Each structure stands twice: as structure tokens, then as C-alpha cells.
Amino acid sequence: MSRSEFDIITHYFSHANLGFAAEGVALGIGDDGAVLSGTGDSALSMSMDMLVGNVHFPASAPARAIATRALAVNLSDLAAMSAKPLCFTLGLAVPELNEPWLKDFSEGLSEMAQRFHCPLVGGDLTRTAPDAPLTIAIQVHGLHGQSKPVLRSGAKPGDDIYVTGKIGDGALALLSLGLKSRLDFSLSKPIDRLSSEAKKYFYEAFYQPEPRVGLGLALGNSINSSIDISDGLMGDLGHILKASNVAAVIESESLPYSDYALDMVSKQSCLIAALFGGDDYELCFTASSGSERKIKTLAKELAVEVTKVGKIVEGSGVSVISGQGQVLDMSNQAYDHFRETAA
């Protein structure tokens, strides 16, 4: 006997591993909507991302991996705003009712939800056409305590520019998974000769990007602007510059690449991957030079690598400077879901 939508939601999505209680959530799954209350005067940030099979992830990927990635990229937005995860909602349009798949998907969500104390509180489950891609909408909600939301618009000339972790891995991960990347550089090491360790590293970089929630929260009032790197440093830093009406100089030699990236492709390709690749879900933020010591201390305490990669200046646009002080010609463009397929 087939289960009804109602039964499926109850069975796979409202159990205690996923729909657990949390302070500030007065009512979770099971009514016309969820109810938040008791959050006092805290500002509430919320962010929605939509992920489509074979656009944002391979449709054939394990359900658990799709789930962890889907929630991680949303939590990354909360990290960028310096919000503490509160809860999330899920809209799921599935081409078929595959219960083992739903079970695995639910387990992947549960893992991330528990790690970040961010329960599922509601949403919608529906069926799409049998040949249509799986489509996931996730909205995350986060609270601001004493610190204000960190926006894209606060960068000031003189600010240092930082990134967390390694950048460029997201795009290289696509290649290492044998998937099409929009970046057309050739591999210095054929994919089938990558070590299993390297393959595992890139697999996790793609499917389990680490949302920098703890650091984002800690940085709060010490930084001036922030964004998460989903479309490549050029594009995302570009959003900060536009919102703040400033320009940036990036020192290419300072960009942090992983050893796996440097082993896989040339250093020039690492640069392209970092600037134009996307899918890194690291933070890019700016802060006055007076905050450098505090930022480094916090990063050390939280064991998150933070690298200073450039400066905010007056003007507009991003200049990338080589180790020899020359401006590099970067005629590529940041990733854009529409532009890339436009004629």
C-alpha cells in the first residue's frame, strides 16, 4: 500500500532527529505553518536557496549527499550574515516516490540539522513530472543576538579583505567527480589518476561544504561586510563592492589553495577556479585593519583558516595583482545561471 503525502511527511520528516524542539520554535511541522516566538528583540535573518538536479548537483548523487549539501549552502548564507541558525523549512518536488531515497535524504538533513541545532519546522512535499529534475527549496532562519546582521554594503576603503578556508576547491571538485565544469582548463593530472584520498577530499568539498557558522557568529561586530562564496570570488566580492560602492585589489599570490588543488591543476588554473569557479561556500569578508588581531585570534580559537587576500579601495571593480605587482587581465566573468547558457 502506498503511503499518503501526509504519512510520508510524518514518517520521514517530522521525527525527532529532524523536527526536534528548539528554543524560539513554538510550533514545528504539522499545521498550516510553523510558529516562531519567544525570540524577543532579536533580528531574524532568513535566506532561501533553490537547488535543481543536474544544475546544482548531479541527480544521480546519493540522497544523503544531496541533502547535506542543500542544507549546508543555506546555512552558509546565515554564516555570512552572522546569524545563529534557528530552524529551516523544506520544499521538495520529487519525480517519484522513492522511499529508500527519502529515508537517506532525511538522514542527511538530520545530520546537518543536529550539527547546527537547526530543526526542520515545515515545508511542502509534492510530486513533479516523472522526467523532471528533483527540485529542493530550503529556507533557513537565524537569530541575531547582540550583534547586528553583517551586510554586503558595509565595506569601507582601507578595509582588508579576507577569505576562510581554501578557495577554488568547489569548481575542481566538479571536475574530480567527472562532471562538467564551466571552467575549461585541462587537468594536469587525469582524473582517473587522482588518489582515492584526493577524490574523497573533493567529494566532501562538494557535498559537505563546511558552513562557517561559528566563525560568522564570532566575527559579528568585528567586520564590516560579508558574503559567502557561491559563484567565485570575483562575482561574490563584486556584490560587496557594488553594494558598498567601493573597489578591491586582490593579491593573487595570497589566495589560499588546497594541496589537492595544486596537485591536480596548475597554479594558474587554481587562480581561475578561485576567482570564477564558485561552489566554495567559504566566507569573504572585509574589516578595518584595527580588527586584524581580533580576527586572527578568533580564527585560531575556532580552528578556521582565515587569509587576508587584498584591500578595499575607492572606485569600482576588482583588480587582481600578480606577485610582481602587475595587474592581471581577467576577462572571464563570474558564474551566472543564465548568462552561461545564453547565446
Next chain:
Amino acid sequence: MSRSEFDIITHYFSHANLGFAAEGVALGIGDDGAVLSGTGDSALSMSMDMLVGNVHFPASAPARAIATRALAVNLSDLAAMSAKPLCFTLGLAVPELNEPWLKDFSEGLSEMAQRFHCPLVGGDLTRTAPDAPLTIAIQVHGLHGQSKPVLRSGAKPGDDIYVTGKIGDGALALLSLGLKSRLDFSLSKPIDRLSSEAKKYFYEAFYQPEPRVGLGLALGNSINSSIDISDGLMGDLGHILKASNVAAVIESESLPYSDYALDMVSKQSCLIAALFGGDDYELCFTASSGSERKIKTLAKELAVEVTKVGKIVEGSGVSVISGQGQVLDMSNQAYDHFRETAA
């Protein structure tokens, strides 16, 4: 030249008709997320619905109509909870970048957003496969002032059961639009002989269902439970009964059908449409008999038809009683996205 995703969002979705300022919304479209603040101690209800082309609406329908319906069915959830609309987010996966379509879609959203003082504050726009259905995720957010959220779980034995407006029109609208309905009754009047007035009536019933926001807010503390009728009275009242651990008796003769419905199909078919049809987006709520006078006064003031259709009793399940006092055999089942296509 093609526009980028960023430009499209700016052009079609963040203009003043749609992304307008509202109290409680500190930051709208344009950052990693939206920020709500200054809502004090108000509880916040939120509800997400996903709508898929050719599942929830004909993909060939006018963009404006798809938009008004998409936002209306979400606002209807807020009405059921007795929440005052605050803002909404939109996830849109489109198979192609059709700017005239986006313009019309944006206008439809703007119309509803302005009517209900509910601006768009964020979301995501992405491309799906060229042959995949348009998929819309909308999350609405609403505030509760002095009155608590009205839940499904508050019905008590002795409560009267009410519905707003006419019910059954949603399912008949599907037929009148020449679309497949899961209800297999035959039309008493062939569709092509429907008057243009009747066609217009059903078109609006389907694409512009009226979210009962004003009445939902006014009823607030006077009612015990509430839900909106999206899947047919049997199914949705069934959710109230299950959540409240009670049963219901519905008097079939009391159900309010529109004249257009009675003119289009037999009275028996109207009953089936009302009980099992869905897509009505009217409210079903329960209240103690002591509240009847107040409910009728509020309904009159707000010019919303409210009809008492039955009683909550102890036990489980719904009994439907004929005018002669006989229990009718209702062996059909409420609409279910999954069950209907299951083998």
C-alpha cells in the same frame, strides 16, 4: 545581450511595486538574506507551498494568473492561522529566461503583494532543465499581535464547524478550464456551453482564490481550530480531527455551493466536489456555540459568507449526513499528490 540573474532580480523583483518597505522588514532583497526586526513579542507564523507546472496549475496559463494563484494559496495558510501578512520569499526555477513572462509574473505578484501589504523580501531565481516544469516555492510570513495562532489541534466536542465562501468551485474550475480533474463525474452542461460569465467565474475561482486574511485575523481568539481547504473538506477537516483527536458530523444539505456550480453539475456532484475536490482555499474552522453570534457579526462586517456545516463530536472520522438524516457512504478519499498516481 542577455541579462544576468542579478540584473533580472533587480529589474523584475526588487522594484517598489513588489519589494516595497514594510514595518517589521529591516532588510529586503539584495543581500545574503532578508532581515526581520522590530516585531517585538509577536509570534511569527510562516508557511511554504511549492507549486509545479501541470501539477498545480496548467503550465500554459498566463504568467500573471499563475503568480496571483501562487501567492494567494500561501496567504490562505496565514489566514487559517490568523496571522497578519508581513512578507514573502520566492524561489523560482524557470525552464527558460522569458522576460515578457517574468514581467507578467512579477505584475501578478505585485498585485497580490500590494492588496495584502506583503512585500517580496528575498528568494532565489534559477534555471531548471528546458523541458522541466516551472517550479515555484513561496514562503509567507505573518505576525500575531494579541491573538494566538489558531491551530488545527484546538477543536473540541460540541464545536460548530464553519466554512467560508462557496466550496467545490476549485475542482469544478479545473473542469471548466478544460483541464483534467481527478473527479470523474460527468458535466450536466458540456463545457463549451458554459456562459462566458460562468467561465470567468471559475477562471477567477482557480487563479485568484480570495485568501480570507481579514476574516482569519478578525476571528482570531473567537475560534478553536482552523485550516484552509486545499484538498477538499473531507481531507482538510480530517487534519483538524486528527490533530484534535475528535470526530465530525457534516450535514450535506448545509454545504454552500455556488449557483455556477449548481448550474454546471448535479447537486450530488457539487457534494463530491466540495468534499473531495480541493483547490477552494476557503477556511474551515470550528468554534464553541457561544461564539456563533460574534462570528456572524464579523462575517457580515467583512462581507464574507460564513456557513455552519456541522458539529465536532467525540470519536474519530467524518460522517456525512443527508437531509433525511441518513449517513452517506463516502468511500472516496481526499486528494493526495502521491496516492492518486499510486498503483
